[in-house]
Amino acid sequence: MREVPLTRGLVALVDDEDFVRISTYRWYAHVSARGRTYAARKVANGERDGRTVYTVEYMHHAIAGKPEGLVIDHLNWDSLDNRKANLGERTQSQNILNSSAGQGKGVWLCKMTGRYGARASIDKRRVFLGRFDTEAEAIQAVREFRAAAQEPAHGLVDKRAKTRHYKTLRKRTTGL
Numbered sequence: 001m002r003e004v005p006l007t008r009g010l011v012a013l014v015d016d017e018d019f020v021r022i023s024t025y026r027w028y029a030h031v032s033a034r035g036r037t038y039a040a041r042k043v044a045n046g047e048r049d050g051r052t053v054y055t056v057e058y059m060h061h062a063i064a065g066k067p068e069g070l071v072i073d074h075l076n077w078d079s080l081d082n083r084k085a086n087l088g089e090r091t092q093s094q095n096i097l098n099s100s101a102g103q104g105k106g107v108w109l110c111k112m113t114g115r116y117g118a119r120a121s122i123d124k125r126r127v128f129l130g131r132f133d134t135e136a137e138a139i140q141a142v143r144e145f146r147a148a149a150q151e152p153a154h155g156l157v158d159k160r161a162k163t164r165h166y167k168t169l170r171k172r173t174t175g176l
Helices: 016-022 059-064 092-100 135-149 159-174
Strands: 002-005 011-014 028-031 037-048 051-058 071-074 087-090 107-109 116-122 125-132
Touching: 002 016, 011 016, 011 059, 016 059, 037 059, 051 059, 059 071, 059 087, 071 092, 087 092, 107 135, 116 135, 125 135, 125 159, 135 159
Parallel strands: none
Antiparallel strands: 002 011, 028 037, 037 051, 071 087, 107 116, 116 125
């Protein structure tokens, strides 16, 4: 593992075999609209009106490529850790599940019962996971459901089949 220097005093982590190729460019700390910091560089992309037009290339795309219809996900949520073991190809839906796992999203306190409710969204569907005595139990149920939902659904395209699949996942992860 090697460190590539960025602007703002930050460094990005890369594997030894990628270091020589990556370190030939000047990388900077790019802050996204959502406030995440990524390693990036500007690439000349032609001219318009006599001016050079630049596009942004992210370091994780330079290392893992940019697969069609998929996104590159930082598995440990550290956007400056660009080692191949930390980069995974995901669908946008799987990437969203990974980005919010473990932050208590999908968990709320029911004022009437005093118990914590849990639900997760997948493929634009909400799946109610149940009510729990502690917030930690509810977060754990959401985490387990999201982890199980990241497994491929084996080509399910029928809406009813997907619903049955998610109900099976809910039973498997929460016992409901």
